[in-house]
Amino acid sequence: MNLRLVEANARRFAALGDPTRLQVFALIARSPLSVAEVAAQLPVSRPAVSQHLRVLADAGLVQLESVGTRNLYRPDSDGVATLRDFIDSLWDVALARFRLQAERVARQRAAAARKTRETR
């Protein structure tokens, strides 16, 4: 078992667990962007974007690249790993949200059923 790989994946995973950070990563995964360009596409301030990018960089998901005078963030790993991470993390995030929502609906319906019985 490659413990370092598991730990690295867990870090990436935690970094993508935040919805805003996932959005930032989704944008970067499509094309390299500067902090300002990311901020322009999200309802998030530049300092907040910088903070998210630092977390993503620490997790090994994005890296900083200087092109001329521009500082661009791009996916850290090659396209293959990025795609795999993307699909996998997408379903993790989506299913976590699904679970919370399904449980919320189940609680609401159970409460409504109780109320109906009580008012009878």
Place this chain on the structure above:
Amino acid sequence: MSPSPQPAAAPVVRKTVIVAAPLAVAFEVFTAQIESWWPMASHHIGEAACAAVVIEPRAGGRWYERGVDGVECVWGRVLVWEAPRRVVLVWQLSAQFRFDPALHTEVDVRFSAVDARTTRVELEHRGLEAFGADAMAMRDTFDSPNGWNGMLEHFAQVAGRPRAHAPGG
């Protein structure tokens, strides 16, 4: 000469999640209410913000998003509709989240009752080799159960509600 064999282990993403909801509710929320949980803000393909995600409830139905501008963008279609136990969706979005009619990957979702109030949801996203030759290079990582289990457990902690299924645990 026999045709070249299918890859022994094509890249697949498998996920299991245990949900504290009855079977029918879990299925309904997953399909009819997909827009209530799909991370639409970050995962949609239209130019405009996403207003709705729709899975038409029948085999052959469309799976699409509708932007706030009213424009519909197809993600794929319904291959199998066996409410409330199974739905198979054809996912035709590329890695860049663009519709690609030539791309055919399948999202197979099975729902089974653990008890009257609890449902096991097993999701398999298969056919990832359709993403191209690159996908085959991913196989080693996909085949690393320790890696995925570790990530699943970690996610359960991150999500703060450790109900994600941990085999044998």
